[in-house]
Amino acid sequence: MATDKKPADTSAPLLIKRYASRRLYNTETSDYVTLEDIAGFIREGRDVQIVDLKSGDDLTRQYLLQIIAEHESRGENVLPLGVLTDLVRSYTTDIQSVVPQFLAQSFDMLRQGQEQMMQNFGTQIPGFEALQAQQEAFIKAMTGGMASGMGQNWSGPSAEPEETKEDLSEIKKQLADLQDKLSKMK
Template identity: 35%
Template sequence: MTSKKASGGAKPALRVIKKYPNRRLYDTDTSTYITLIEVKQLVMDSQPFVVRDAKTNEDLTRSILLQIILEAEAGGEPMFSEAALANIIRFYGHAMQGFMGSYLEKNVQAFTDLQRQMAEQSKTLNPEVLAPFLGVPNPLVQGVMGSYAEQSKAMFEKMQEQMQKNTEQMFGAFAIKK
């Protein structure tokens, strides 16, 4: 699939997909109806897009992404356990909701970066050379995983600091001292 270039040519233009009342998705870039599987492929290809309601022009992108996740969770091997989903639900309406979303987003990004680094490093390795080391802990992998763990810990600590500041500000507003 080719995508239109934005003025300046630096980034692909934001692809617009219209959702019609009959639940069909229309890709304005290709002038064709597409399926959720094709929208998922846009995500997998890192294609920037937005899904808009054909009548109201309301942004429905998050709704469509959640629908893709729901279908993926329903079929095959789910990514989220029931306990994880229940914990996520508990954060809605909780004072920590904003922090949790940011924390999850940053951790997923850190994990994605880790995965990309490992993929890049594995391109230079020959499988026959790796065979003797498969049963032995690899210092390179341990280093990358350690880096991910440190990033995750740092993000959590930053979140805790922000929570403490917000709590202190809230108590300060009510003239309550620790």
């Protein structure tokens, strides 16, 4: 239902208000939006904040998780069953406090690997920006914003010198080690 109106300031989070009727209202364009519209804003790189109009409670995390759940239920499986199981377990164990940091670091390493791949190929991969936006939304949903400062504002290949293939192998090894440590903490 979102209109084609362009927001004036895309650096500030887009404020969405939830009315008692559970309808979501875009304060910049003065129209009602759906979860899919909100997912679209996020894919475009826009931060959103969803608040309850009456109580003022921040509902952003709840709605981001709902967007992820809807995509997963439609067969757009990004999260392996084992990861979902480990996430559920992490809510009832002592490792709950390290999970957000682990996820943030894992996605940071994934972004670094993607950057290296982009530098090696020297070309744009179709759908790369959408994948990047989905990853950032996932990180925000899973870490509750604790990932800030951990590479979350990655904006594509940088002008840094190319890393070697050994560096990419090292990143892959570190990610595997982190996943192994998390599995052993069960």
